[in-house]
Amino acid sequence: MAQVINTLSHHGLVKTTRGRNGGLTLAKPPEEISVGHVFRKLESGVPFAECFDPVTNTCPISCCCKLQGALHAALAAFYGTLDQVSLADLVQGNESLKEVLHLV
Template sequence: MRVTKRTNIAIRVLMHCAANHGRLVTKSEIAQRCNASENHLAQVINQLAQLGYLHTRRGRNGGLELGRPADQIRVGDVFRALEAPVPLAECFADVDNTCPLTDACRLRVALTDAANAFYATLDPITLDALVCDNAPLIDILAPGTGCRGASATGPTQHVLAAQ
């Protein structure tokens, strides 16, 4: 399975916002820190805002921030929301499927199982677990802030540390 560029950038945007918790960040700031074009970022930010992962504010003092606490954003949910419209293989496409094997092919079942396992692996991981106490990441995304990537709510889940 290959993660789309859109999802990759979306996770970077969310990590950047989590690392800079408590302040609005700008699209140009994210573009610089995350090595992404502002045009592509605009599309991703719009989609994340529509999904409720971001709050955006327009205007001179505008910017964006997380739409919910980092410990309530599950990486699997983000991936599912952004990757689901992209068919895993031709036989998963409703419109452009020209494969003559679709009705008899067992690979489709195996690919479905593999995709479900992929998402199940990401489901317990929160945005907070990616950012909190990750000093090297904070040095890249929020240098000089002294931020440790703390979430806005209670104790942090360190799901990744247990893996």
């Protein structure tokens, strides 16, 4: 949990306050934070497939693989869809979530 919070803080998505009255708050309004942006920041060091990282790629067919382009397009569509969803979209009016988290 600490690593996730540190990563989110490093990328300016949350603000942390140390001490007795410390805690964690969003750095921006939830309407301004897209799920796609959060996913990109949390997954930035992890290539989708081995062939996506030219430094560690050992795939013998990557030079002529026709699947790479489709995978890149699919990944772009995946993030594009998540870019259209904000954190606010996930929580506003979500009474079931409030009940599960015991916020009601």
